[in-house]
Amino acid sequence: MARSELSRGVQAAAECLNIASRPRYCAPMRCAQRAFAPSTSRYLSTTPSRRVGIDDTPKLESVSQSLEPFTAAPPIDFSKTDKPSSMGNKKVLEGLRIVPASPSYFSAKPTFTDDYISLTALLRKTATLPTVTPAEAPRVAWKSIDQYRIMTNEPVKTQRFHKMLHVLRRLNCIHPTLIPDEVVQAMKRFKKDSQPGDIVSPPGVLDEWGRSRGIGRRKTSSAIAFLVEGEGEVLINGKPLTIFFDRLHHRESAVWALKATNRLDKYNLFGRVTGGGSTGQAEAMTLAVAKALLVHEPALKPALRRAGCITRDPRKVERKKPGHVKARKMPTWVKR
Amino acid sequence: MMNSSTCLRSFSKLSLDRTAHASLTSRTLFAPQTACFSTSTGYRAQVTSKAKKPVAPRRGEKTLNVKKGKKAPNYDMGKRPNPGERKAQRKRIVLSNNNALAVASLQDLSPKNVLDPSIEGKVMGFPEEIVDALRAEEAFKPSQGWGLFRRPAALVRKETAQLATLIKAVEDAKAEKQPRTIRRLVTGDLMSGKSTLLLQGLAMAHLRGWFVINLPNAQEIAFARTDYAPLAGSDPLQYTQDTYTADLLRQILKGNRAFLEETRMVTKPDLPFPLPANSTLKVLVEQGMVNSEFSWAVFTTLWQELSQPGRPPIMFALDAIAHVMRNSDYLSAEVKPIHGFDLTLIRQFVDHLSGQKTLANGGIILGGTSQSNKPATPALDHFIKVAEALQSDPDNVPKWNPYLGVDQRVVDALQGLEDPKQKDFDVLRLGGVSKPEAKAMMEYYAHSGMLRHTVDDRLVAEKWSLAGMGNVGELERASVRLRL
Structure with a gap:
């Protein structure tokens, strides 16, 4: 049985050589990279198309160079196979060697394995290039395993994926000034669509009065801070800090960005706060003041981040759920 | 209300000499508590109740508990404070902290340097005799932080210096025989x-040898905790507060003892009690002190004496003024509220504040406002806002809100604040201290070890x-206070 299969396959390959111009399956546009030009290679591919997922990224160069354009095998004519084969065909067959297009032809996850092999090959090629420490390497958001699975439509195992990520991270550590274009292109396939630092908010500017403006939010409060060079005067909603915030803690929170960076006596602050309670208002002011301060002195960003004035606290009141007394609380259990 | 019972009590005591109660220290706390006669059947009631009721176990005592599963409540066995003890604790004024360091560089205020502009921005200590006088006048408040430091001292801030210039202006005017109020x-x-x-104003006045009268809290006058009586022959009817006035006389005597002891009466007042001819003012004040029913007559006589030529200027101060800028808690015989201005002491103050009367030898009338304990007084608030606007932003003077109820008597009294030409009647707005002043204060804190x-x-x-x-x-x- 197996033998007859093989002979059939060989015969199909021979047919394919004989019939050059034959109506072919027209692939959709996303497979356009695979050229349909008749190959001059001596090899033949019998691999089925593996681009079944929503994989529209360019294949790795090193792999695709060795690949053959895909052509489907012609229908097998059983009437012909019954006849004794002619001598001419035999000669052609002797000169043929059927090689799978991908070295991972016999693997269950060929795309992944191809990717992995090509990446390791690339790493081998560039291993001698100088590197930077991982901390200094450019920050990259790699595709998550789920995204990769959907892209390749293969059940990739987590551990193997992480092995690949390891290689990718090593490639990313090549010194940014010396990194070959080949590597950059290869890494593109594994990056997320949006990278950290892609979205850059427009830089703040000082208006004609020398004021900078920052907006901060916390809980349900929202605050706008106007910061101008001065000697430490603070007015929030037109009131002094002590009148507006009863607790010393809230006062400190409101000007914490200035206090933590020793700038309390360098600026005058005008704040407008709406919504929420006093804690929310004070902490919304923290963020607003920090953002306004960054317009004056962008170099303070690390210091402000260490002081906890950059990241917005996303916590809010959790919603009440049906069947619950509050967000999480369940009614008391009663036997009957 | 106190009124009926206390009046009855006072009435019953009319004939008794009050010298027995001369050791009272505060006006409102120590109204005499013993009644002379009683119509109650208190004794009998006590006897019957004692006989019938079984004696309940004392708090904290262990008793047999027959209820199953229920534990006896765990009372804490701490001693409860006696009646009045908590209030005394709350009102106690501590002026020194032995744990705080004495500040060697601290200068004292003196009659010489007190009007000197060079002390502005420094922390100055109050000399001991002034502290005693101020204490007697209840000028120190419990909420102020005197108890944090070794001895009382205060920053001479910009506004204090302004007040000093006012004191100087009054003295100069008096020297030119044109007394100024x-x-x-x-x-x-x-x-x-x-x-x-x-x-600080009172202290400066003391140091300059002025006559000082301080009404420490207008609320104590207006909130109907002291006895009151209609003043005979007054129209419209006014009310005297005898106990309060007697106690005020005691404070005046303590605060201005030297002056009262050395000054002899020059007028021949028609007083309801015999007074030796050519006696000192101290004798007069003491009479009002011990016989509270004469206290108002004594006060007016004293005021007349002070109005004689050659007498010192007067510093008359009243704190938390908003409490008297409306109806007081007292009721008239027709059960109508009595306006704060109908109380004789307040009338005396307000007449001089509004400019209706002037001080014969000049002086300063100081009214203090309070932000923490103030009733709603739209008229006062409005006039203060207007006066502040006239000082800072004369083009934007606020208008009266016609939807607010207006107290015409207050409006009449404070009309002068709206008039920018009246330089003698104005507000003294306290802002924050400047940074050098703050530094002087904080250095004093640091030197005190606090x-x-x-x-x-x-x-x-x-x-x-x-x-x-x-x-x-x-x-x-x-x-x-808060060490973070």
């Missing part, structure tokens, strides 16, 4: 040092900002 309302934010400024920091510009600027641009009370709270 300057009236000021001290206003400002919560904890901005209004009462302390009043205290602030354990090196006082540099950074710390001062930080505290100054956090204290709402130099609010004195907040500055003290942030640097001494």
Whole structure:
């Protein structure tokens, strides 16, 4: 049985050589990279198309160079196979060697394995290039395993994926000034669509009065801070800090960005706060003041981040759920 | 209300000499509690109840508990304070802290330097005799932080210096035989040092040899905790507060003892009690002190004596003025509320504040406002806002809100605040202290050992900002009281 299969396959390959111009399956546009030009290679591919997922990224160069354009095998004519084969065909067959297009032809996850092999090959090629420490390497958001699975439509195992990520991270550590274009292109396939630092908010500017403006939010409060060079005067909603915030803690929170960076006596602050309670208002002011301060002195960003004035606290009141007394609380259990 | 019962009591005591109660120290706390006659059947009631009721176990005592599963309540066995003890604790005024360090560099106020502009921005101590007088006048308030330091001292801030120039102006005018009465309302934010400024004004007046009368809290006058009686022959009807006035006389005597002892009466007043001819003012005041029913007559006589030529200028101060700028809690015989201005002491103050009467030898009328304990007084608030606007932004003077109820008597009294030409009647607005002043204060804290920091510009600027641009009370709270 197996033998007859093989002979059939060989015969199909021979047919394919004989019939050059034959109506072919027209692939959709996303497979356009695979050229349909008749190959001059001596090899033949019998691999089925593996681009079944929503994989529209360019294949790795090193792999695709060795690949053959895909052509489907012609229908097998059983009437012909019954006849004794002619001598001419035999000669052609002797000169043929059927090689799978991908070295991972016999693997269950060929795309992944191809990717992995090509990446390791690339790493081998560039291993001698100088590197930077991982901390200094450019920050990259790699595709998550789920995204990769959907892209390749293969059940990739987590551990193997992480092995690949390891290689990718090593490639990313090549010194940014010396990194070959080949590597950059290869890494593109594994990056997320949006990278950290892609979205850059427009830089703040000082208006004609020398004021900078920052907006901060916390809980349900929202605050706008106007910061101008001065000697430490603070007015929030037109009131002094002590009148507006009863607790010393809230006062400190409101000007914490200035206090933590020793700038309390360098600026005058005008704040407008709406919504929420006093804690929310004070902490919304923290963020607003920090953002306004960054317009004056962008170099303070690390210091402000260490002081906890950059990241917005996303916590809010959790919603009440049906069947619950509050967000999480369940009614008391009663036997009957 | 106190009124009926206390009046009855006073009536029953009319014939008795009050010298027995001369050791009273505060006006409102120590009204005599023993009645002369009683219509109650208290004794009998007590006997029957004692006989019938079984004696309940004392609190904390163990008893047999027959209820199953129920534990006897666990009372804490601490001793409960006696009646009045908590209030005494609350009202106690502590003026020294033995644990605080004595500040060697602290200068005292003296009659010479008190009007000198060079002391502005320094912390100055109050001399001991002045402290006693101020204490007697209840000028120190329990909420102020005197108990944090070795001895009382206060910053001479910009507004204090302004007050000193006013005192100087009054003295100069008196020297030129053109006595001048300057009236000021001290206003400002919560904890901005209004009462302390009043205290500094009193201290300066004491040092300059003025006659000082201080009504420490208008609420105590208006909230109907002391007895009152209609003043015979007054139209419209006024009410005297005899116990309160008697106690005020006691405080006046303590505060101005030297002057009262050496000054002899020159008028021949028609008093309801015999007074030796050519007696000192001290004798007069003592008579009013011990016989409270004569206290108002004594007060008016004293005022007349002070109006004679050659007598010192008067410093007359009243704190928390809003309480009398409306109806008091007293009721008239027709069960109508009595207006604060119908109380004789308040009338005396308000007449001089409004400019209706002037001081014969000149002086200063000082009214203090309070932000923490103030009833709604739209008229007063409006006039203060107007006067502040006239000082800072004369083009934007606020208008009266016609939807607010207006107290015409208050409007009449404070009309002068709207008039920018009346230089003698104005508000003294207290803002925050400046940074150099804050630094002087914080250095004093550090020298006293109450602030354990090196006082540099950074710390001062930080505290100054956090204290709402130099609010004195907040500055003290942030640097001494709350150690974070």
